Amino acid sequence: MDKSEIAAIFEEIAILLELQGANPFRVRAYRNAARSLLNSDKSLKELIQEGKLTELAGIGDDLAEKITTLALKKRLPFYEKLKKSTPKGILKLIQIQGLGPKKVKALYEKLKIQTVEQLKKACAAGRIARLKGFGARTEKNILDALAHRETYQKRHLWWDAWERAEEILEALKKVKGVKRAEIAGSLRRGLETIGDIDILAASSNPKSVMDWFSRQDFVDKVLSKGPTKTSVKLEGGMQADLRIVPEDEFGFALCYFTGSKEHNIKIRSLSLKKGWSLSEYGFEKAKGKGPSPVKKKAEEKDIYEVLGLSYIPPEMRENLGEVEAAEKRKLPTLIQLKDIRGTFHNHTTASDGKNTLKEMISAAERLGWEYIGISDHSKSSFQANGLSAERLLAQTEEIQKLERSKEFKIHIFSGSECDILADGKLDFPDDVLEKLDFVIASVHTSLSQDEKTITKRIIRAIEHPAVTMLGHITGRLLLKREGTKVDVEKVIDACIANKKIIEINGNPYRMELDWRYLRAGVQKGLLTCINTDAHSIHHHAFIRCGVNIARKGWLEKKNALNTRTLKEIIKYFKK
């Protein structure tokens, strides 16, 4: 049983305990432990063998033992007993928007409802509305939630959510009375997938702004509307929340609505220890404690300063050690978009790209980059019109000719996204690979190999002297396809040992090497390269996603190859 399976069981235990009316803090302990486990950069095996489980935040002796039992014996009597005491369908009911543990419990106890089907029927018969604590509105809301269950529950790619949020933000900033507005939530934290869009605005006339928001064409349905908070469903099912605060409280509110929840809990506890209660409105004197520490009008950095912390960038706010590091003034200086001088993973019409070589180059030049690497697919990727050795060498020659002609100011490197074949060999012979400036080795086929085989296969490719970097490590497509099972830590170690780079693929669907592994990797000395996997001139913009993920993985400028100057890159490739 792996980390994610155990975390899922802990989440389920949390729900089951909630349904039984257990102590909410006990429930939270299971959720915290699940998250802590999932976000740990150590393997489950290492955590167990070296007894390091209790070193993770929120995991004590009891939960460490439960995790160990699940990992080794693949079952947990406590969980099985708990499961037996609750009808199976109930877990599905609690996922319906608006239904929490209390309501689900009441439905079960009073109407014997334990499946979605039974719930639908009861609503249709008007039996829900007659229930104490329920009513006609609740019944209608349940029916609504049931009808849109799939679209409402869906998560969204960061890029898609960001594009929509930017549109709303730009319009909002023009609304009369809006003094400031920012995107908050997981979108601001740069998480790879997003549940809903959070937008914060400052205005002294919140009512008119709320009225404006709820009347927009992009709004499909208003879920709730109050003086400071309005929630809507956008067309397509994405949820957007708008919060409005007075201008003086903007910094506090921005910090709060950016989250993460766990980060907030952490800094609020820290604040309480210092004698102040922190909320989205400001600091308040906790009972019997010292005086309020800051002026009312404060920016985020002021809040962190009062708490004795360095400013923590939004991407790091996941309660994964950033508060402790900020306390010791040991936060890294995160890489920025402007540090990027070019990318290497770019496709053209020669394989499956939408734009020609020259179009891809000139689009990169317009971004102000110093260099661009071209890496079309290799011959085994039939589906992507992969290049034969002859076609590849012809392309290389064309690139060299372009270089000599000085048609472009930007330097062009010729490379290949070369398939790692099922046995770990590369898709081109050595004498072809030697003619290239760089080689990205990627897995595109035989994705169903077992973990051991695929790890060995990737490591064999990494060890090939012609390989510069490893492409999308697991091949995952977020929200579409799970990645292959790879022993990521082993691959990272092999890359470090062989002085090879691991790509951070900024394509919105990929966003890997996953930031949860990045941090430990670069601490051990891993070098990365942030690429976009561009298949058209518009995809160069995905560099922003790549940088997001890099920042979430605590990357500094020096940890990514493509922050280096052209001169340094040429030197690096010659090694």
Next chain:
DNA sequence: GCCGTTTTCGGCCCGACTGTTTTCAGTCG
């Protein structure tokens, strides 16, 4: 169930909005 520079017991972040209530519980973030 976790955790400790006030604590090994007694806390555990804090508030908005809805709907069903006539003062608040439930859900959500």
